[in-house]
Each structure stands twice: as C-alpha cells, then as structure tokens.
Amino acid sequence: MAREQVERQAKLLALDNRRAEPGIIKMYWFPDDEEVRLVGLLPSVPRTDNGSVQPYHFLANPAASLPAPSGIALIRPDEFGKLELPAGWGSWDDAVPLEEGE
Amino acid sequence: MNWREAFIRQAKSEHALLRRLDRPDVEYSHRLHYIQMVTEKLAKGFRANPSDPNPPPTTHHALVRLLQTLKGRPEVRRQLGYSDAAVFRAFIDSLLDLADQVEQLVPGAANTTQPNAEYPWRDPKTGEVFAPIDYAFPLFDPRNPRMIKFERLLDALVNIAT
Numbered sequence: 001m002a003r004e005q006v007e008r009q010a011k012l013l014a015l016d017n018r019r020a021e022p023g024i025i026k027m028y029w030f031p032d033d034e035e036v037r038l039v040g041l042l043p044s045v046p047r048t049d050n051g052s053v054q055p056y057h058f059l060a061n062p063a064a065s066l067p068a069p070s071g072i073a074l075i076r077p078d079e080f081g082k083l084e085l086p087a088g089w090g091s092w093d094d095a096v097p098l099e100e101g102e
Numbered sequence: 103m104n105w106r107e108a109f110i111r112q113a114k115s116e117h118a119l120l121r122r123l124d125r126p127d128v129e130y131s132h133r134l135h136y137i138q139m140v141t142e143k144l145a146k147g148f149r150a151n152p153s154d155p156n157p158p159p160t161t162h163h164a165l166v167r168l169l170q171t172l173k174g175r176p177e178v179r180r181q182l183g184y185s186d187a188a189v190f191r192a193f194i195d196s197l198l199d200l201a202d203q204v205e206q207l208v209p210g211a212a213n214t215t216q217p218n219a220e221y222p223w224r225d226p227k228t229g230e231v232f233a234p235i236d237y238a239f240p241l242f243d244p245r246n247p248r249m250i251k252f253e254r255l256l257d258a259l260v261n262i263a264t
Contacts, residue, residue, distance in 0.1 A: 013174065013175075013176075016174050016175070016176050016187070017173075017174030018174075019174075019187050019188075020173040020174045020179075020187045020188075020190065020191050021170070021173050021174060021191060024174075040174070042170070044170075045167065045170055046162070046163035046166055046167060048161075049161055049162050049163075050159060050161055052159070054149060054158075054159060054161060054167075055149075055151075056148045056149055056167070056168055056171045057106065057148060057149070057150065057151045057152065058148075058175060058177075058178075059152070059264060061177045064176065064177035064180070066176075066177055069152070071151065072171055072174070072175075073171075074167065074170055074171055086151075087154075
C-alpha cells in the first residue's frame with residue numbers, strides 16, 4: 001500500500017477522533033507503509049499502568065473507506081515521549097503531529 | 103488462528119452462553135460473571151495485533167480504554183447504528199463509569215472484601231460473608247436503564263467484532 005494512502009487514512013481517522021472526542025488535544029501519526037498508527041493525547045483517559053503504549057487494533061475495512069489496518073492508542077498528555085512504543089513503531093521522534101483541519 | 107481471532111471467538115462463545123443464562127431460575131451473579139468475562143475477552147481481542155505472535159498484554163481499564171477508542175471509529179459507529187458522532191460519543195460517555203465498575207468485578211481487582219461475581223467475600227463493615235449467588239449487585243441491576251444500554255452495547259460489539 002502506498003504511504004500516501006496510509007497517511008490519508010491516518011488524517012481521516014485523526015479528524016474523526018477529534019470530532020468524536022473534543023477532549024483530544026493532539027493526534028500523532030507514526031508513519032508506516034502498511035498500517036495506520038495513531039496516538040491521541042486525551043487528559044481524561046486512565047493512566048497507563050505498564051509503561052507502554054497499547055493500541056487497539058482494527059482490521060482494514062475498504063467498504064468504509066478504511067483500506068489499511070490501524071492501531072490507535074489514547075494516552076495522557078504527560079505520558080507523551082515517556083511510554084515505550086509498540087515494536088516497529090519507531091521512536092517518539094518519528095511522531096508526526098496531525099493538526100486540526102489536516 | 104491468531105490471538106485476536108482466538109479472544110474474539112472466545113468472547114462470542116461466552117456471550118452466547120450469557121444469553122442462555124438470562125432465565126429467572128439462574129442467579130444473576132452468573133450472568134454478571136459472564137458479562138465481565140465477555141468484556142475482558144473483547145477488550146483483549148481488540149488489543150491484539152493480528153500480525154503479532156505474542157498475546158496482548160494484560161492491563162487495567164482495558165474496557166474503558168476500548169470504549170473511548172471506539173468513539174473515534176467511524177465504521178464502528180455506523181455498524182452500531184449511529185450516524186451522528188456526538189450522539190455516539192454521548193452514548194459511550196454515559197456508560198464509561200459502569201464499564202469501569204464491570205472491570206472491577208474481576209476477583210483479583212475486587213479482592214476478598216468487595217463484591218464480585220465469582221468468589222465469596224466478607225463485608226468489612228458487618229463481617230458477613232457473601233456468596234455471589236446470594237447478592238443482588240445493585241450497581242448492576244439488570245432493570246436499570248444504564249445496565250440495559252450496557253448490555254445492548256455489549257451485544258452489538260460482539261456482533262461486529264472480527
């Protein structure tokens with residue numbers, strides 16, 4: 001799958017997350033060619049208890065315009081940069097902020 | 103079969119059993135026990151990456167986190183019959199504290215002094231020991247509208263989980 005296609009879906013999901021949860025203050029995308037990888041910062045989410053980002057995974061759903069599988073995690077803003085990322089997600093320096101309206 | 107498929111298969115089977123327990127001659131604690139188990143398996147199923155050979159990690163608040171994540175999933179929202187994201191959000195938000203309380207029903211979380219659906223416990227105030235089958239679980243009264251909504255959400259999630 002082309003990186004651009006994954007990025008398009010990442011932006012779509014980030015926007016949908018912001019609309020569904022206005023409490024999200026930032027969405028970050030971890031670029032990958034096969035999977036959408038997102039981390040959202042949400043102050044009201046329970047604190048992570050084991051030191052690592054733990055995304056929920058959703059299968060590709062082309063009929064819903066979601067051609068790539070995705071992993072999405074919500075963490076508290078003060079956990080950004082401190083938690084261990086899932087294997088293969090790279091480092092926190094790889095996180096691309098997806099601004100509102102993108 | 104991967105971990106995700108296995109957890110979701112188990113959740114669907116336990117959910118089918120849960121529905122068979124919905125009878126007046128079955129103590130409510132058994133239903134509640136299955137509700138807790140189904141939510142646990144569902145949350146772990148969604149947490150499992152299909153391409154990861156390792157099982158999903160065990161964490162607290164897995165169900166609450168799953169529900170908060172689902173708010174931002176347009177395909178899930180549509181599959182559950184909501185066209186308006188704000189309405190879906192309000193629906194999920196109204197059930198988050200109940201979901202948290204369901205997660206606390208795990209015996210390990212409840213320990214031996216708090217009500218849970220599986221093991222006896224002692225009330226620290228009265229010293230009375232309860233068996234789950236004899237306890238009414240007022241927080242989870244099946245006639246309470248919020249509990250009815252929660253069970254409907256559970257039914258829907260089990261149906262769409264893949």
